[in-house]
Every structure is written in C-alpha cells, then in structure tokens.
Amino acid sequence: METFALAALVLIMIPGPDQALMTRSTLLGGRAAGLLTMTGGVLGLAVHATAAAVGLSALLLASATAFTVLKIVGAAYLLWVGVQTLRAAARGEQIETLTTGVRLRPLTAIRQGFLSNALNPKVALFFVTFLPQFLSTGDTAAATRLHALLLSAVFALLYLGWFGLYVTAVNGLGRLLRRPRVKAGIERVTGVLLVAFAVRLVTAHQTV
DSSP states (O other), rough: HHHHHHHHHHHHHHHHHHHHHHHHHHHEEEEEEEHHHHHHHHHHHHHHHHHHHHHHHHHHOHHHHHHHHHHHHHHHHHHHHHHHHHHHHTTTTOOTTTTSSSSHHHHHHHHHHHHHHEEETHHIIIIIGGGGSSSSSSHHHHHHHHHHHHHHHHHHHHHHHHHHHHHHHHHHHHHTSSSSSHHHHHHHHHHHHHHHHHHHHOOOOOOO
C-alpha cells in the first residue's frame, strides 16, 4: 500500500490539465471555485475507477475505435477550454476580488474538472495498467474488485489532499496573481498548456 501511495502521489504531482484548470478556476472564483473544479476532477476519476473495477475500461482499451473516439472527444474539450482561455487573455479580462467582478459559476467549475478526467483515456489507461500491478493475483474476483476500489479510493484521497493544498496556495497568492498583467500572463500560459495537452492527447500513440 505504501509503495502504491508513493507512486500515485508522484503521478498526481506531475503537471497536467487538472493543475491548469484548477489554477484558472481559483483565479476566476477564488478558493471555492478551485475546490469545486478539484471535486469535479475526482468525480471524473471515480468514473474510470468504477469502470476499471468491473472491467469496462479494459473493454474500452481493447477497442481501437472506442479508444480513439474517447481520445478525440477529450482532446477537443481541452482544446476548447484552452482556446477560450487564450481569448480571455487576449481581451485582457481583469479578475477582481472574490466579492466583485467576473465569477466562475459553481456548476461550470465542477463540469470542467469532471470532463477533464472523465474524457481522458490516459486516466482509464492508468486504472487498467498501473493499478493492477498492486493487486494480488491469488484473490477471488470479488476480492480483487474490492482491492481495486480500495486503491482507487487511496488515489482519490491523495488527489484531494495534493490539489487541496495547491488550490489553497494559489488562492493565498491571489492578490498578486489577480493583477491584470500577471493574470493575463497566467491565462496565456494556461491556455497554451491546455492546447498542448490536447494536441499531445490526440497525437499520442496507443496500442490496443
């Protein structure tokens, strides 16, 4: 369990679409919006964790067509969010304090986090390739399923812990990060990263 937790934490800490989206949400709506995006992200993880436990993710990865469709849809979503972020930076939209100015709707924050993970085939790949390495081969099907769900829960808790701290840190620096020029720069970097993640996702080769 300790080895799995350490390896999972390292994977979670690697910068990716989740971090970019949470940074943007926190700057737009403060700590609450960032945490809502994080909540959506962990719900997206739950979709793949549950699917992997019952074998659906393995079936998905066994179908080249299904995998490609999911990859294209996920990349298109990240690309759309990235372009919208770049457009906002180009317009020079200013993020005010938490009590005034532009706010990010709660459902939008949750939806962005959820779709980022639910439509990411690499998350599905994680749960059917990395996670099984820590399962006991001699267990019954029911015991293996329960063990997989337990490891998935550990991954989710680590995800919540790490990004909870990250969102809090970003919000703590909010006064600096919300300055128009600084905010616009962060928006540009975030948009470029999301577009890059989308391109990388759709061009990555995956053998199924």
